[in-house]
Amino acid sequence: MKKGTMVFRFSRKFAAVTALVGAAALMTSCSGGPSEGSASADFVYAASGGYTEEYEQQLGKTLFAGYTSDTGGEITVTKGDCGINTLAQEVAAGNVTASIYVFCSTAEKQQAIEQGLLQKIDRDVVPTDLVQDDHVDDYGIDFASWTMGLAYDGAVYPNHPTSIGDFFDTEKFPGKRCVSNFPMYSGLFEAALVHDGVAPKDIYPFDFDRVYAQLDRIKSDILFFSNTAEGGQNLLTGQCGMMLNGAGDTKIMADQNPERDIRFVQEDGVGAYAAIGIPKGAPNPEAANKYLKSIIENRKGLAEMLVSKAGYAVMLKDQLPVPDELSDWAGVLTSDDFFPMDERWYLDNIGTILERWNVWIVS
Secondary structure, three states: OOOOOOOOOOOOOOOOOOOOOOOOOOOOOOOOOOOOOOOOOOEEEEEEOOOOHHHHHHHHHOHHHHHHHHHOOOEEEEEEOOOOHHHHHHHHHOOOOOOEEEEOOHHHHHHHHHOOOEEOOOOOOOOHHHEOHHHEEOOEEEEEEEEEEEEEEOOOOOOOOOOHHHHHOOOOOOOOEEEEOOOOOOOHHHHHHHHOOOOHHHOOOOOHHHHHHHHHHHHHHEEEEOOHHHHHHHHHOOOOOEEEEEHHHHHHHHHHOOOOOEEEOOOOOEEEEEEEEEEOOOOOHHHHHHHHHHHHHOHHHHHHHHHHHOOOOOOEOOOOOOOHHHHHHHHHHHOOOOEEOOHHHHHHOHHHHHHHHHHHHOO
16 A cells, blocks of 8 residues: 555544644643542643644643633643544543543534533533633533635745635646545545535535546545645645645644745635533543633633634634734635535544545555
């Protein structure tokens, strides 16, 4: 099998949006076992799908630091796969290690609720009235809006792509293009259908025959990557001129390489959200509720996260204004021209999606 081609099982890490990096956590404390009593403000934070190193650093300097300032507590970050299998096993065994669990999607959180894996948040502690009504419920909040779209090198494509569907336009935009070799949530299927003329409202459920007809046509032009960091490096080294990527990761890459003309299409893409909940049997639910309170009220930290990631971490009713320095990213922040990802459809059809993908990618 060629390097970069892999067959995926249900527990595969979410490489398209975030990548697992580094074993060490930014902030360490005591272990996440039962010794984390209610008298302690320390707790374990489980990042399902993992975080890029840059994103974890931003959390450490902003929302984590704000919580420590508010409570004196420290946060240990653990990383794992997308999906709820590990959480379900821990709840069943009565051995839950994390007090905060960050899901890769709102659909995963909903699935965890349906299976009885989460406990209700304490609304007497958590100021849920500050969060937009459709982004909060009894079991947690949506966290970290994210957009999958088309990132590209302006020096390679001075004619400037204008749609996620341009990933499949090899005549107007010739050359290699990069995408995750894990198809879930990557925007690849949506891009194929947009290019094939499907209206955003008709994207889901996918017409896989049309999707794979587009994929077959440009397969020789695709360079697959295993994680976001690898994909970004491929773009920076010129191995590909465009990539399907998250807006936030593209923003960080552009900021770190100001000499390069790294851009993100503002007019088109797929929007979605991660989500936070408190596991049933969490070692320190008191600290977890205080953490949710802290991040909702930490407007300074949320503003810094907004600037670094070009995305809202918490969907507040009194939302943070778009600062002047993000004027070039206003399209991503307003999401006026982006369509919502059907995260639950992905989750409910993961078996079918991966079965066909595995056959295609190694063929």
